Every structure is written in structure tokens, then in C-alpha cells.
Amino acid sequence: MIELVNVSKTFSDGxxxxxxxxxxxxxxxxxxxxxxxxxxxxxxIKLLLKEIDPDQGNIIINGKDVTKLKRRxxxxxxxxxxxxxxxxxxxxxKTVYENVAxxxxxxxxxxxxxxxxxxxxxSLVGLSKKSNLYPSQLSGGEQQRVSLARAIVxxxxxxxxxxxxxxxxxxxxxxxxxxxxxxxxxxxxxxxxTHAKDIVDAMRKxxxxxxxxxxxxxDMKGGYGV
Amino acid sequence: xxxxxxxxxIKQSGKSIWRxxxxxxxxxxxxxxxxxxxxxxxxxxxxxxxxxxxxxxQVEIKVHLMDGxxxxxxxxxxxxxxxxxxxxxxxxVSKDEALKEFSESLGENSYxxxxxxxxxxxxxxxxxxxxxxxxxxxxTLAIKAMSNIENVVYGKEELExxxxxxxxxxxxxxxxxxxxxxxxxxxISNTIKLTVFARRREIGIMKYIGATDWFVRGPFFFxxxxxxxxxxxxxxxxxxxxxxxIAKYIEQQMFGLLVISLxxxxxxxxxxxxxxxxxxxxxxxxxxxISIRKFLKx
Numbered sequence: 289m290i291e292l293v294n295v296s297k298t299f300s301d302g303x304x305x306x307x308x309x310x311x312x313x314x315x316x317x318x319x320x321x322x323x324x325x326x327x328x329x330x331x332x333i334k335l336l337l338k339e340i341d342p343d344q345g346n347i348i349i350n351g352k353d354v355t356k357l358k359r360r361x362x363x364x365x366x367x368x369x370x371x372x373x374x375x376x377x378x379x380x381x382k383t384v385y386e387n388v389a390x391x392x393x394x395x396x397x398x399x400x401x402x403x404x405x406x407x408x409x410x411s412l413v414g415l416s417k418k419s420n421l422y423p424s425q426l427s428g429g430e431q432q433r434v435s436l437a438r439a440i441v442x443x444x445x446x447x448x449x450x451x452x453x454x455x456x457x458x459x460x461x462x463x464x465x466x467x468x469x470x471x472x473x474x475x476x477x478x479x480x481x482t483h484a485k486d487i488v489d490a491m492r493k494x495x496x497x498x499x500x501x502x503x504x505x506x507d508m509k510g511g512y513g514v
Numbered sequence: 515x516x517x518x519x520x521x522x523x524i525k526q527s528g529k530s531i532w533r534x535x536x537x538x539x540x541x542x543x544x545x546x547x548x549x550x551x552x553x554x555x556x557x558x559x560x561x562x563x564x565x566x567x568x569x570x571x572q573v574e575i576k577v578h579l580m581d582g583x584x585x586x587x588x589x590x591x592x593x594x595x596x597x598x599x600x601x602x603x604x605x606x607v608s609k610d611e612a613l614k615e616f617s618e619s620l621g622e623n624s625y626x627x628x629x630x631x632x633x634x635x636x637x638x639x640x641x642x643x644x645x646x647x648x649x650x651x652x653x654t655l656a657i658k659a660m661s662n663i664e665n666v667v668y669g670k671e672e673l674e675x676x677x678x679x680x681x682x683x684x685x686x687x688x689x690x691x692x693x694x695x696x697x698x699x700x701x702i703s704n705t706i707k708l709t710v711f712a713r714r715r716e717i718g719i720m721k722y723i724g725a726t727d728w729f730v731r732g733p734f735f736f737x738x739x740x741x742x743x744x745x746x747x748x749x750x751x752x753x754x755x756x757x758x759x760i761a762k763y764i765e766q767q768m769f770g771l772l773v774i775s776l777x778x779x780x781x782x783x784x785x786x787x788x789x790x791x792x793x794x795x796x797x798x799x800x801x802x803x804i805s806i807r808k809f810l811k812x
Binding site for chain 1: 516518519522715716718719720721722723724725726727729
């Protein structure tokens with residue numbers, strides 16, 4: 289569960305990125321975060337990952353107040369949140385399998401567990417046959433699905449996707465959305481920031497629109513809007 | 515931390531040392547040369563200390579007599595010396611005996627002294643031992659005040675000079691060691707910065723996945739320690755070999771003329787190994803810690 293209570297963030301240059309935001313997202317929800325560039329979507333994601341801290345308000349993730357976490361507790365917060373980015377952020381010198389396994393090695397999972405879990409996740413995103421290829425040998429949509437696999441291989445309860453289809457053409461975008469939907473059906477809360485109007489309109493999920501640092505709209509089964 | 519995590523650290527650090535061969539060699543070289551100089555100073559200080567301790571334990575006063583004194587006068591002087599407070603014993607060494615001893619100490623090189631028997635340049639003397647080496651100055655003064663004494667020598671003077679030397683040696687080496695230490699830390703930190711820079715994407719990903727700071731730091735830490743260790747092992751090897759041969763050379767070539775003797779090889783080796791390994795590891799770990807501090811902030 290994600291809950292933001294009266295959250296405000298002003299950057300040192302005086303830009304008010306978020307103004308008194310209140311959001312509540314339940315377990316298992318699929319939420320689109322929409323709005324123009326610079327409206328505060330990225331700031332919101334950074335706050336959830338505790339890359340930055342709010343000036344005011346509380347952010348509660350899975351019952352814990354993130355704003356009160358100590359620096360050494362941050363890694364454990366991030367293990368409960370998977371993240372994918374627009375630019376995939378895969379390691380080019382590692383194969384698909386190694387990229388996903390890497391996420392488990394980093395959290396010191398037992399090798400046996402890694403050998404068991406990685407193929408399961410790769411088949412979930414439909415990449416079982418490509419596990420020995422390198423990212424450069426894959427299409428953009430496939431690369432993004434590798435990055436999805438990496439984000440969920442440690443079983444986070446929340447998945448944050450920051451414009452995951454931003455670099456993809458419509459067809460491959462839908463491959464990624466299919467995977468995201470599947471991950472959501474398995475019980476993971478998905479929060480996706482996006483500009484892709486057609487995707488938002490077609491999926492009929494909850495839409496939170498941010499404009500100029502405030503919540504302009506919060507619709508269950510909404511559309512992208514104007 | 516689990517064992518396989520350490521394995522991972524060591525594997526990663528080995529990889530990056532190999533990948534940045536040139537910089538790694540430069541770091542090892544700089545650690546090595548810094549530790550070589552540190553080691554040389556250590557050897558000097560240890561030997562001077564060793565010598566000082568040795569001299570202190572065998573303080574004796576040598577009383578050289580005027581030439582051509584009669585037996586009676588010599589006997590009187592002996593009695594007088596023995597009567598001084600703090601004197602344990604006084605042994606008469608005639609100039610002939612002195613020459614013989616000297617000649618014996620030269621061993622096979624004693625031919626150098628041939629022909630001196632008729633015209634012995636040495637003098638008759640007393641070797642005075644003390645109950646307490648600290649009494650040496652006052653006993654020396656008392657003997658100097660007596661008549662028919664040519665001069666009085668006691669090891670303490672040499673000892674004091676030696677202690678002065680030790681003092682300056684210590685101060686000097688401390689300064690040089692500190693400078694070299696900082697230079698090596700700087701060079702190692704630069705080498706590791708290269709690795710960190712090459713892997714900054716990976717570090718960013720690791721942080722997002724939820725790697726702990728320690729896990730991210732591990733490979734770089736080990737890289738620094740490894741570079742420091744390799745440097746210190748090479749310098750220990752060079753110094754030990756050098757010391758072994760120099761000590762041997764001095765022993766063989768100096769005809770045993772030297773009153774001083776060097777600290778035994780194995781004692782030096784123990785000190786070198788401990789000190790330089792610790793130095794190497796500290797240099798390496800400090801260097802790596804400095805270079806990764808700012809990259810961890812994600």
C-alpha cells in the first residue's frame with residue numbers, strides 16, 4: 289500500500305514540484321500517473337524511492353513511513369519496490385539471464401534460488417528463448433521486458449514504471465503492457481507514469497493526473513483526458 | 515555477509531585490476547616505492563634502537579693511562595678506582611695485551627698489525643665496570659680528576675650521540691612516511707575512481723535494486739586492499755633480500771672491525787612483514803573509501 293499525506297516538495301531553485309499531495313493506492317491496484325512533462329510525476333517517483341525527501345508530509349509504503357527511514361534502511365525499502373525506466377538501464381556486457389540474475393545476486397539471494405527463480409520470471413515476460421542473448425541483440429520491447437523481469441525477480445509488492453513505453457513503437461509498447469498487466473494480475477501493485485494516451489485510454493485503469501504540482505484528477509477506470 | 519558475497523567481491527576486484535592494468539600497475543608501483551622508503555626508515559630506526567640497547571647494556575669505562583708508568587703507580591691507580599662508589603670491578607689491560615686482542619679481533623687480517631710489536635701505539639688501560647650504567651658520568655669525572663690519566667672514555671657518550679641520531683631519524687622518517695603515505699592513498703584512490711567511473715551505471719542499477727552501501731562498496735574496497743597488499747608484498751620481498759645481502763656483506767667485508775652489529779635478519783623480517791602489510795592494507799582501503807564516497811549517493 290502506498291499513501292502520500294500532505295506531501296510538498298520545493299527544489300532549491302524555488303520550483304514547487306509538488307504542492308500538498310494526497311494519494312492512496314491499495315495493494316494490487318494498477319494506477320496510471322499522467323500529466324505534462326515537469327508536472328511532478330518524476331518527483332513523485334523519486335520520493336517513493338527515497339532518492340529525495342519531501343519538505344512536508346508523510347509517505348507511507350507498506351505501513352512504513354519512508355520519510356523517517358535511515359539511510360541504511362533505504363536498500364530494504366527499494367527491495368520492496370521494483371523500478372523500470374524509459375531507457376531500460378540494462379548491463380550491456382551481461383546476457384538477459386545474467387541481467388535478471390544480477391538483481392538477485394545484489395540482494396544476496398542463494399544461488400539455488402537464483403537458478404530456480406530467473407527462468408520462471410523470464411517465461412512470465414515471454415523471454416525464455418532469449419535468455420542467452422545480449423541486450424544489443426534484442427528489440428526495444430524485449431529489452432524493456434528484461435528490465436521488467438529484473439524489477440520483479442525479487443518479488444517486490446510494488447512495481448514503479450517511469451514511462452516504460454517512452455522509447456517504444458506502439459506494437460512493442462503493447463507487449464510491455466501485456467507483461468505489466470500480467471504482473472499486476474499476480475498481485476503486484478503497479479504505478480506507471482506515462483504520456484501514452486492510447487494505452488491509458490485502452491486499459492481503463494485508475495488514472496491520477498498531476499498538473500503543476502497538484503492532483504488535477506483521480507478517476508477509477510479513467511482515460512488520459514485532454 | 516555471506517561467503518559467496520566475499521567471493522563475488524574478490525572476483526570483481528580482480529577483474530577490474532586486470533581491466534585497468536596500467537593504472538593498477540602504477541598504483542602497485544607507488545605503494546611499493548612508498549613502502550620501500552618506509553621500510554628503509556624502519557630498518558634504520560630498528561637498527562639504531564638495537565644498537566642503543568646493546569650499548570646501554572654494556573657500558574664500561576675505559577681508562578687510558580699515561581705512557582711509562584711504574585707498576586706501583588699503576589697499582590695505586592687501580593686501588594683508587596676500585597675505591598670509588600659505584601665501581602664494580604676494574605681490570606688492568608696492558609698495552610701488549612691490548613695489541614694482542616686487537617690483532618685477534620682482526621682474524622686473518624692480523625697481518626695489518628705486523629711490525630707494531632716493537633712500537634706499540636696503544637696504551638695501558640683499565641676497563642672499569644659499573645654497578646649501574648647511570649653512574650658512568652660521575653665515575654668518569656672522578657677518574658678524570660686523578661693524576662697520570664691520559665683520558666677516560668665511556669660508551670655512554672657514543673650512546674648519547676646515538677640517541678640524538680635516533681631522535682632525528684624518528685622525526686625525519688615520520689614526516690617522510692606521512693608524505694609518502696598520503697601520495698599512495700591519492701594514487702590508489704585515483705585508480706579506483708577509474709573503476710568506479712567505468713561501473714557507475716552498474717552502481718546506479720544496484721542502488722535501485724536495493725543493494726546495501728556495503729555491497730556496492732565491497733568490490734572497490736577489495737580492489738584497494740588488493741593493490742595495497744601486492745605493493746607491500748613486493749616491497750617486503752625487495753627489502754628482505756636487500757637486508758639479507760647487505761648484512762652478510764658487512765659481516766664478511768668489514769673484517770669484524772665494526773663494533774656495531776646489525777639487527778638479526780629474522781627479527782628485521784618479522785618487523786617488516788607486520789608493519790608493511792598493515793601499511794599496505796591501510797593505504798589501499800583508505801584510497802578506495804575516498805574514491806567511492808560520492809558515488810554512493812543515488
